[in-house]
Amino acid sequence: EWEFYETDEFWEYVDAYVAFVNEYAAGINHYANIDVLPFRGEMKPPEGKTSHDLTWRNQQALEERGLTPVPVVHYKAPMTVLHRYLDAGYDFIGLGGLVGSTMQDSCKAWIDRCFDIICDTPDRMPKVKVHGFGVTSHRLMLAYPWYSVDSTSWTKIGAYGGILIPHK
Numbered sequence: 001e002w003e004f005y006e007t008d009e010f011w012e013y014v015d016a017y018v019a020f021v022n023e024y025a026a027g028i029n030h031y032a033n034i035d036v037l038p039f040r041g042e043m044k045p046p047e048g049k050t051s052h053d054l055t056w057r058n059q060q061a062l063e064e065r066g067l068t069p070v071p072v073v074h075y076k077a078p079m080t081v082l083h084r085y086l087d088a089g090y091d092f093i094g095l096g097g098l099v100g101s102t103m104q105d106s107c108k109a110w111i112d113r114c115f116d117i118i119c120d121t122p123d124r125m126p127k128v129k130v131h132g133f134g135v136t137s138h139r140l141m142l143a144y145p146w147y148s149v150d151s152t153s154w155t156k157i158g159a160y161g162g163i164l165i166p167h168k
Contacts, residue, residue, distance in 0.1 A: 005058075014062070022067075034058045072093075075097035075101055075107055082117055093118075095130060096134070098111075102134070114130075115145070126147075131146070131147060136151040
């Protein structure tokens with residue numbers, strides 16, 4: 001719940017994350033912000049606040065501690081959230097909260113809107129790098145100019161003896 005993000009426990013977690021990234025910096029190319037998934041059900045933020053506000057605050061807190069995490073924009077976020085990071089000059093943005101939703105038309109429409117903004121140059125090439133969190137679908141991987149994608153599905157398939165072989 002919202003209150004957790006104000007506790008000493010949360011800020012200890014932030015400091016531990018910073019310490020981890022600093023300790024293993026030689027082997028880390030990119031790392032994400034400590035993003036906050038949109039609140040659902042009974043977990044409601046205070047009036048006028050959103051999970052996007054906390055995600056932005058966490059981005060700033062990590063940067064104040066000397067890190068440069070990849071910011072994350074979650075599925076269903078208003079495009080103003082994406083614009084906030086683009087306007088602030090970030091050159092690498094993650095699209096998250098996609099797990100379990102990528103087959104929905106509404107998710108594809110949201111990703112379309114994101115890439116319409118990110119690729120609004122005359123040559124339609126992305127003006128920033130984009131990482132897709134939880135993107136497993138070949139259809140989605142090939143439909144957009146991602147810089148990178150990830151998914152635990154690949155490792156889970158291998159853990160159960162499956163082998164994925166590209167057909168192209």
